Amino acid sequence: MDTPAERFSSSGVGLRRWRPEDVDELVRTVRQSLGHLAPWMPWARHYDRDSALGFLRDSVSGWRSGKQFDFAVLDEHGLAGSVSLMPRACAGVEVGYWLHPSRTGRGVMTTAVAVLTDEAFRRGALRVEITHDLANVRSRGVPERLGYRQVGTLPPAQPVAPGGCGIEMVWRRERPLGHSR
Numbered sequence: 466m467d468t469p470a471e472r473f474s475s476s477g478v479g480l481r482r483w484r485p486e487d488v489d490e491l492v493r494t495v496r497q498s499l500g501h502l503a504p505w506m507p508w509a510r511h512y513d514r515d516s517a518l519g520f521l522r523d524s525v526s527g528w529r530s531g532k533q534f535d536f537a538v539l540d541e542h543g544l545a546g547s548v549s550l551m552p553r554a555c556a557g558v559e560v561g562y563w564l565h566p567s568r569t570g571r572g573v574m575t576t577a578v579a580v581l582t583d584e585a586f587r588r589g590a591l592r593v594e595i596t597h598d599l600a601n602v603r604s605r606g607v608p609e610r611l612g613y614r615q616v617g618t619l620p621p622a623q624p625v626a627p628g629g630c631g632i633e634m635v636w637r638r639e640r641p642l643g644h645s646r
Contacts, residue, residue, distance in 0.1 A: 467588040467589050468528075468531065468534070468588070469534050469550060469581070469584045469585070469588055470584065473536075473580045473581075473584070475576055475579070475580050476572070476576050477540060477541060477576075478538065478539070478540055478545075478572075478573050478576040478577055478580075479538075479539040479540070480536040480537070480538055480539070480548065480577055480580060480581070481536060481537055481539065482524075482528065482534075482535070482536060482537075483520075483521055483524045483535050483536065483537050483547075484521075484537075485521055487521065487537060487544070488514060488517045488518055488521060489514075490543065490544045491517045491520070491521070491537075491544065492512065492513065492514050492516075492517045494544045494545075494546070494565055495509055495512040495516075495517070496512060497565060497566075497567075498546075498563070498564075498565045498566055499512075500566070501564075501565070501566035501569075502563055504601075505563075505597075505598060505601050505604070506563060509563075520535075531552060532551070532552065533549055533550070533551045533552075534549060534550040534551075535547060535548075535549045536548050536549065536550075536577070536581070538562075538564070538573065538574070538577045540568060540571075540573055542567075542568075544565070545564060545565050545568040545573050546562060546563050546564035546565055546568065546573070546574065546577075547562065547563055548560065548561070548562040548574070548577045548578060548581060549561045549562070550581055550584070550585055552590075553594070555591070556589065556590055556591040556592070557590065557591065557592045557593070557594060558585040558590040558592070558593045558594070559593075559594050559595070559596065560578055560581055560582065560585075560593060560594070560595050561595075562574055562577065562578060562604075562607070569603060574607055575606075575607050575610050575611060578595070578607050578608075578611060579611055582611065582638060586640045586641070590640065591639065591640050592637050592638065592639050592640065593613075593637070593638050594613075594616075594635060594636060594637045595607065595608045595613060595635075595636045596619065596633045596634065596635050596636070597633065597634055598630060598631065598632065598633060598634075599618070599630050599632040599633070599634050600630045605634065608636035609636075611638070612638060613636035613637060613638045614636065614637060614638070615634060615635070615636055616635050616636065616637045617635050618632050618633060618634055618635060619632070619633040619635060620632075620633075
């Protein structure tokens with residue numbers, strides 16, 4: 466997949482490449498989201514400024530190397546979460562995301578993932594996948610609403626997230642026929 470654009474906007478949701486000056490807002494948003502994130506994302510449990518600085522450094526190097534493209538998700542209230550495009554083998558891309566609990570149920574992440582799914586196809590991806598723990602019902606809603614189809618499950622990830630069952634659901638969308646780069 467070719468490098469995506471660094472900024473998007475759709476239906477009141479903005480996506481932009483993470484910046485070093487986002488560090489304090491990132492820490493604040495993750496800490497406010499701890500009860501919502503920690504059951505699924507163990508990294509959130511001890512998130513601090515050093516964790517955020519490490520993520521932002523990794524985001525810069527991932528962008529340069531083409532291994533991962535991380536975006537801040539913004540709405541009218543500021544930082545709402547994060548979404549990433551991660552190129553995989555055989556022209557595939559994985560999308561990962563998290564969202565502040567006050568923004569759930571409003572279409573924020575569905576819009577963000579829809580935008581990045583389209584961008585991945587524009588940039589040459591043949592398929593886009595989303596994986597999440599079977600027990601994470603809220604994460605399941607995003608691929609369902611966007612027309613992804615469940616294509617299977619993966620064996621339990623180790624370690625299993627505290628709120629999860631360890632079985633990862635895999636959802637996929639294929640590049641539409643006739644979709645040009």
